[in-house]
Structure formats: structure tokens, C-alpha cells
Amino acid sequence: MGLTKLLTWLINGRNFVPRLTPIPRQFLSSYPCRSISTTKMFKSAVMNLREASNDQVQEFLNSFDTVLTDCDGVLWIDNNVIPGSAETMNYFRKLGKKIFYVTNNSTKIRRDFALKAQQLGFIASEEEILSTAYLVAHYLKGIGFTKKVYLLGSNGIGEELKAVGIRHIGVGPDHVQPDFKNMKPSDLDPEVGAVVVGFDEHVSYPKFMKAASYLASEECLFVATNTDERFPKAASIVVPGTGTLVRAVETCSERRALVVGKPHAYVRKFLESCGLSPERTLMIGDRCNTDIELGVRCGFQTLLVLSGVTSAKDLEKIRSEKKPPLPDVVLPKLGDLQSLVTS
Numbered sequence: 001m002g003l004t005k006l007l008t009w010l011i012n013g014r015n016f017v018p019r020l021t022p023i024p025r026q027f028l029s030s031y032p033c034r035s036i037s038t039t040k041m042f043k044s045a046v047m048n049l050r051e052a053s054n055d056q057v058q059e060f061l062n063s064f065d066t067v068l069t070d071c072d073g074v075l076w077i078d079n080n081v082i083p084g085s086a087e088t089m090n091y092f093r094k095l096g097k098k099i100f101y102v103t104n105n106s107t108k109i110r111r112d113f114a115l116k117a118q119q120l121g122f123i124a125s126e127e128e129i130l131s132t133a134y135l136v137a138h139y140l141k142g143i144g145f146t147k148k149v150y151l152l153g154s155n156g157i158g159e160e161l162k163a164v165g166i167r168h169i170g171v172g173p174d175h176v177q178p179d180f181k182n183m184k185p186s187d188l189d190p191e192v193g194a195v196v197v198g199f200d201e202h203v204s205y206p207k208f209m210k211a212a213s214y215l216a217s218e219e220c221l222f223v224a225t226n227t228d229e230r231f232p233k234a235a236s237i238v239v240p241g242t243g244t245l246v247r248a249v250e251t252c253s254e255r256r257a258l259v260v261g262k263p264h265a266y267v268r269k270f271l272e273s274c275g276l277s278p279e280r281t282l283m284i285g286d287r288c289n290t291d292i293e294l295g296v297r298c299g300f301q302t303l304l305v306l307s308g309v310t311s312a313k314d315l316e317k318i319r320s321e322k323k324p325p326l327p328d329v330v331l332p333k334l335g336d337l338q339s340l341v342t343s
């Protein structure tokens with residue numbers, strides 16, 4: 001069963017018939033999902049759950065049936081679990097909440113995300129994972145794409161493309177040679193009909209040249225996984241995120257990518273097609289400009305945890321600049337919910 005069908009089935013029961021028609025490209029660029037009132041988008045009150053009464057915590061827990069959680073920065077950082085997050089997610093499940101892991105990370109296939117989650121103590125299955133690698137494949141398959149993809153990204157996307165019968169080239173090192181500027185048209189594959197940009201640890205100048213050269217043809221599609229500026233990191237080291245690569249290719253190709261990840265239109269449309277009940281859905285994230293913005297735009301409740309990218313200081317800045325949207329509720333880390341429900 002496909003992920004959309006499965007999500008729909010889990011959420012609505014067998015009788016619900018999802019809309020599985022591909023989403024037209026021109027529609028996506030302006031797709032608003034639902035109109036957001038200015039008060040909701042720019043509200044200034046954020047409830048700190050640690051300062052809430054027992055009744056308020058209980059009310060919060062009773063207010064949602066479905067939990068969509070971000071991964072990097074909420075559940076784990078690299079391969080290290082954030083203390084208490086597995087216990088909290090498993091507690092949600094024990095309460096009967098449906099759980100889905102919605103990640104902008106494109107480096108793994110869904111099965112490997114599920115495996116990683118399980119190894120870190122989360123109850124999780126492949127069907128509960130929604131990743132940007134999967135969304136890219138879902139999008140290209142949905143529009144009937146049959147050509148080859150030039151992939152400035154990792155095997156995670158490559159494997160998801162392969163799973164839907166789409167061929168790709170480009171994964172792995174493409175080192176700079178002394179005469180790299182002498183690249184010729186014959187160095188390009190004429191079968192390429194789309195450039196996909198995701199996280200690529202082997203990013204290099206020749207890769208940018210190839211991506212931009214393919215994109216010089218107007219017919220060539222340009223798809224990106226996500227625009228996160230940075231990965232969450234515990235120490236004071238900055239790890240540039242996929243947004244860095246997307247902006248670089250957008251700059252040299254003089255084009256804008258269709259981005260499938262949070263908070264962009266494709267993932268919002270995808271979630272909407274799953275028939276979630278927005279007012280009974282909670283989105284948990286560590287970034288206001290991806291996770292919380294997605295949640296607000298979809299009409300979900302939102303919980304920001306400060307264990308990843310957005311810090312308490314950032315939150316203050318967001319509050320004063322009114323951009324991006326603020327969450328409904330905040331916690332230092334997801335695991336803190338445990339002490340609140342047991343106290």
C-alpha cells in the first residue's frame with residue numbers, strides 16, 4: 001500500500017477515498033493550503049508547557065489525535081537520541097495517538113529512517129515515515145516523468161527514485177580536475193530531463209556546472225528536497241544544510257526550484273490529501289521557518305522544542321519581527337513532557 005493510502009486508511013478508516021491525482025506544477029507555486037488569519041500567523045502568545053498547570057497539560061494532551069513530528073533536532077541529533085524523546089513518542093502511541101515522522105532529511109530511504117528510529121528506542125514503521133527523498137520520487141512519478149534525473153544528492157533519493165522506476169545519475173564524488181572549466185556538451189547526458197538537489201556531501205564545482213548546464217534547457221525540471229539553512233548541532237560548529245546547495249544551484253542556473261519539503265506547498269498538499277483533521281493534529285518541530293510554518297499553514301497545533309535549530313533567543317527575535325510564525329506551545333526538549341505528565 002502506498003504511503004498516502006496508508007496514512008489515509010489509518011486516519012480515516014477503509015471507506016475514505018483519497019485524492020491521488022498528481023498536483024499540477026503551476027498550482028504548486030502559489031498553493032496556499034488554507035488561508036491563515038493574521039492573528040494566527042503572527043500571534044505573540046506562546047504557552048510554555050513547563051509553566052502550565054496539570055489541567056492545562058492534560059487539556060493539551062487531549063487536544064490532538066495525530067502527531068506529526070520532525071526528526072533532526074526533535075528526536076535525535078546525528079545518531080544520538082535527544083534524552084526522553086523516544087519515551088515521549090512511545091507515550092503518545094500508548095495514549096492511542098497516530099504518529100508520523102515528517103523529515104526534510106533526504107539522505108535515507110524510509111526503511112532506513114524507521115530502522116534508525118527503532119535503534120534509538122522509538123516504535124516506528126516504514127509506513128509512518130514521510131521524507132523528502134520519498135516526496136521527490138512521489139512528485140516525479142505523479143507527473144509521469146520518464147526521463148533521467150541528474151541528482152545532486154545522496155543515495156537516499158536515488159533509491160526512492162529507483163523504487164518508482166526513475167533512472168538517475170550523479171551520486172557520489174565528482175572531483176575538480178585541472179581543466180574542469182573545459183566541460184563540453186558531450187559531457188552531459190542527453191537523457192536527463194530533471195535536476196534534483198538534496199543533501200550531497202560530495203558537492204563540488206563540476207556538479208554545480210552540470211546542474212546549471214542541464215537547467216539551461218527550459219524543459220529540464222528543477223526539484224529540490226528542502227531549504228533548511230543548517231543542520232542542528234549540539235556544539236558551536238555550523239553544518240550547512242541542503243538550502244545552501246539549493247540556493248547555489250538556483251543562483252548559477254538563474255532558476256527557482258520546486259521545493260517539496262516543509263513548509264512548501266507539495267508536502268502541505270500531500271498531507272492535506274491524507275485527510276488529516278487539522279484541528280486534531282499536532283506538529284512538533286525544532287525550526288520555526290520549516291516545521292512550525294508548515295503546521296500553522298496547515299491549521300495544525302504546533303509545539304516547538306528548543307533542542308535543535310531554533311533557540312530561545314531566536315524565538316524572541318521571531319516574536320519581535322513577527323516572522324516566521326510562532327508556535328502554540330514551547331518546551332526545552334520533547335522529553336520534558338514526561339516529567340509533566342508523571343508529576
Ligand SMILES: O=C(O)COP(=O)(O)O
Nearest residue numbers: 070071072103104105228
Ligand atoms: O536534515 C534536515 O535538513 C532537516 O531534517 P528534519 O526535517 O528532520 O529536521
Ligand SMILES: [Mg+2]
Nearest residue numbers: 070072073286
Ligand atoms: Mg528538525
